[in-house]
Amino acid sequence: MSDSDERGPSTRSVHDGEPRVRADRSIAAPVVHSSTFPFENTAELMSFMRGEQERPQEYGRYGNPTVAACEAKLAALEGGQAAVLTSSGMSAITTTLFAMLKAGAHVVFTSDVYRKTRHFALSVLQRYGVDVDIVPPSLDALRAAMRPSTKVVFTEAPTNPYGRLVDLEGLVALAKEHRAKTIIDATFATPLNMRPLEYGIDLVIHSTTKYLGGHNDLLGGVVVGKGPMLEAIREQHGTLGAVADPQTAFLTMRGIKTLGLRVSQQNKTALRLASMLEEHPAVAQVWYPMLESHPDHALARRYLRGGGGVLSFEVCGGLEAGSRLVDAVRIPKLAASLGGVESLIEQPPLMSFFELSPEQRAALGIKEGLIRMSVGIEDAQDLEADLRCALDGL
Numbered sequence: 001m002s003d004s005d006e007r008g009p010s011t012r013s014v015h016d017g018e019p020r021v022r023a024d025r026s027i028a029a030p031v032v033h034s035s036t037f038p039f040e041n042t043a044e045l046m047s048f049m050r051g052e053q054e055r056p057q058e059y060g061r062y063g064n065p066t067v068a069a070c071e072a073k074l075a076a077l078e079g080g081q082a083a084v085l086t087s088s089g090m091s092a093i094t095t096t097l098f099a100m101l102k103a104g105a106h107v108v109f110t111s112d113v114y115r116k117t118r119h120f121a122l123s124v125l126q127r128y129g130v131d132v133d134i135v136p137p138s139l140d141a142l143r144a145a146m147r148p149s150t151k152v153v154f155t156e157a158p159t160n161p162y163g164r165l166v167d168l169e170g171l172v173a174l175a176k177e178h179r180a181k182t183i184i185d186a187t188f189a190t191p192l193n194m195r196p197l198e199y200g201i202d203l204v205i206h207s208t209t210k211y212l213g214g215h216n217d218l219l220g221g222v223v224v225g226k227g228p229m230l231e232a233i234r235e236q237h238g239t240l241g242a243v244a245d246p247q248t249a250f251l252t253m254r255g256i257k258t259l260g261l262r263v264s265q266q267n268k269t270a271l272r273l274a275s276m277l278e279e280h281p282a283v284a285q286v287w288y289p290m291l292e293s294h295p296d297h298a299l300a301r302r303y304l305r306g307g308g309g310v311l312s313f314e315v316c317g318g319l320e321a322g323s324r325l326v327d328a329v330r331i332p333k334l335a336a337s338l339g340g341v342e343s344l345i346e347q348p349p350l351m352s353f354f355e356l357s358p359e360q361r362a363a364l365g366i367k368e369g370l371i372r373m374s375v376g377i378e379d380a381q382d383l384e385a386d387l388r389c390a391l392d393g394l
């Protein structure tokens with residue numbers, strides 16, 4: 001364990017991955033808006049090309065000082081050696097998988113991965129000759145899906161909308177047996193609530209749009225892991241070109257400074273709301289990993305330092321009652337996304353799963369009365385009173 005690992009989450013959010021004094025003495029990383037970086041002369045250029053000096057940034061698609069500063073911070077916070085910052089969570093996922101797979105390879109996804117990850121697997125990877133299996137997030141199902149050609153196992157934790165978790169150590173052991181790499185999209189967990197690399201997971205991905213940016217004002221993604229794997233991903237990234245811009249990298253770093261404060265409050269508020277909801281007569285069921293009633297509570301106790309800010313619940317009365325609740329609350333806004341300072345609320349059957357029929361939703365386990373709430377940083381008592389009042393009115 002390094003010094004940094006022993007520090008508390010807020011200290012780490014503020015200081016991890018940052019030099020004590022920057023070369024230009026600015027306390028915040030400067031935003032370098034530059035698409036290209038000139039050389040002194042041909043002799044200097046050639047000495048970089050020949051590897052006599054460490055190669056500097058040369059063109060914005062291959063690197064930028066503000067983006068590099070944000071990558072260093074994210075790598076340190078997640079406990080990885082390196083990070084690649086991308087233009088969105090989806091570009092982190094697609095760039096990583098394109099870098100790791102080729103025609104004839106096999107990849108296993110768990111069934112409740114983000115719907116566009118699933119879409120990418122089925123509509124893009126398969127089109128390029130990659131074999132895809134999508135299985136329930138249990139070790140038995142994953143074991144049954146492994147083949148000699150399996151190169152990657154991709155899962156999410158906690159998952160959306162039910163906050164499911166996989167046995168990380170079991171997953172790592174299984175993948176090692178088959179010489180496959182493991183990737184976890186840990187967007188819902190944040191680097192503060194879960195540290196998958198500590199259990200041997202190869203790569204961690206976040207949509208930085210969510211908790212890391214934290215203010216519902218940017219789109220971004222990151223992949224973190226060991227140096228050599230990240231180099232291959234960086235190479236692919238420079239070709240695919242879905243790079244992060246310096247202003248967004250700056251905003252992401254600024255967001256991360258308060259990650260510890262935000263996540264600690266979101267953990268507490270979400271648990272308080274989940275406990276209240278469990279007792280409310282208008283609610284049929286609640287899913288929050290830190291509730292004892294959650295199917296993966298034991299795994300949550302093992303791997304999570306907090307349950308995060310997302311909770312899901314089913315209101316009695318189905319879709320129509322759910323719409324009345326969403327329209328009745330005064331604080332959470334009706335919007336997609338999660339992890340920001342503003343609380344957001346939505347009905348998964350009317351947003352993420354709208355294009356499916358009720359029967360198809362039922363087959364995926366998406367209940368008609370399901371509500372997903374992303375808890376912001378508003379005062380817990382205000383959110384509780386607001387939710388309770390809306391539920392009482394149903």
Ligand SMILES: Cc1ncc(COP(=O)(O)O)c(C=O)c1O
Binds near residue numbers: 114187188
């Ligand atoms: C778990 C998870 N992964 C990835 C993504 C995609 O991230 P982005 O919207 O930043 O592309 C999302 C978006 O909602 C998500 O919830």
